[in-house]
Amino acid sequence: MALRTRLARLDDGEQLLAWRNHASSREQSLNTHIISLETHLAWLAATLADPQALLLLAEYDSLPAGQLRLNREADQRYFLSWSIAPEHQGQGIGKTLLRAFCGATAMRLHARIKPTNPASQRIAEAAGFELSATDSGWDTWQRNPISQQAAYTSDPQTIVDNINSQGAPLNFL
């Protein structure tokens, strides 16, 4: 049993939308509305083409298990968001995935987490994030890189390879 990541593709659209529209995700999102397939596919195509965004799909035992998205915002801040497939929640996958991503990248990361989302708070803490601000009902968490000397790359496939090369922590079962 192993958890691996890969770059998301356009044909992941329906799977990603099913996760996005699931109640467990909507209640923890900025936008809690149901999103249509048409709107979602347009967003996905734009995200995949955006050099400021990185969308990864996590596969557990070769089946889709979650997603992780990195967005570089105007002020050069990197925001990370994530979700785990409803049938795989509570199995340690979110914690493993976030730690692996943080171990494979060397930029300062931010995440917005609702104060009512203890599971995301736990996995953020486990990946080295600290609560840095609270604003309008959202907490901002920040993770500083452990070493500035760690190799920084913005090449998506290199990031994926770095995550997957952390074999031991990913083979967690």
Ligand SMILES: CC(C)(COP(=O)(O)OP(=O)(O)OC[C@H]1O[C@@H](n2cnc3c(N)ncnc32)[C@H](O)[C@@H]1OP(=O)(O)O)[C@@H](O)C(=O)NCCC(=O)NCCS
């Ligand atoms: C939040 C989410 C990403 C967590 O991922 P996960 O794979 O289910 O979480 P894990 O199994 O790795 O568990 C992470 C930690 O949270 C804890 N946890 C899980 N549910 C919890 C709860 N309701 N209350 C308190 N802690 C909880 C686990 O015990 C674990 O902590 P530990 O390892 O220190 O014991 C996932 O449940 C999810 O996608 N939820 C819906 C969408 C969402 O919330 N996205 C994130 C928006 S910021």
